[in-house]
Amino acid sequence: MIRPYRLPFAAALLGLLLAGASCLVAEEPTVTARLNLPYKESSATLTDYETTRCKLDLYTPAGPRAPLPVIVWFHGGGITAGDKGSKDTTAVVTRMAQDGFLVASVNYRLSPKATYPAYLEDAAAAVAWVLKNAADHGGDPKKxxxxxxxAGGYLTTMLALDERYLGKHNLKPGDLCGYIPVAGQMITHAAVRAERGIAKTTMIVDEAAPLYHVRSDIPPMLILYAEKDMLLRAEENRFFAEALTAAGCKNFQIRQVDGHDHGGVGNRMADANDSGRAMMVKFIKEHL
Structure with a gap:
């Protein structure tokens, strides 16, 4: 007597589960992506590599909204690799857009094909483009x-501290609301040292290092690093924070993201309940 009802019940239960899953998926905000927007004006002075590499993608949550706060996001990869279109980076910036931000995901020239300070100049040019064009894409250029x-954390910190790069675009670091380096290198970057023929084990601090530019009057900054970060990276970030404190700076926060390694502290920001991304969103809301 029971057997004839088992299959219909199972089918009905499966239907309910699938319907529930569909509802859960539908609750995620839809995101629109505008891909490969050049952030440098075409001219005879641009190299083919610049023309190819100096582009960004814009991710916008769908639906009518007030002008959105904006995140300019630089991918990692040791300045020698990485791409805005990679699976991990795309997942991260899509999740950020779902949080209610206009997100600009930026490519920049890579070493050794391009050498210091090319990638920093690219990063500044991308930020300048976003400030100029954010309003046309639903973003608020004042936020x-x-x-x-x-590597993206390194670029972020250098733009915040070395005024020369944004200065080329008649901007100051303080024209932006804040900076969030995630597991960035705070000494002279390993890629810069490699370009100079300096061994990775030889650690220096010069004008290519965030630590070189430490001062009291930096823009708001949230420094994130992983509990299980790569060798010396957590220590670099903590030392950078101590150097800021020693310089009299009070305009920063530093947070350890528990349970993550170096890759995960960035890539797992795509997870729905990631603690690192939650810290970032909290910081942004505090400084709007």
């Missing part, structure tokens, strides 16, 4: 934050 993971 722009710069962030990035690993």
């Amino acid at each position: 722009v934050f710069v962030a990035g993971h690993s």
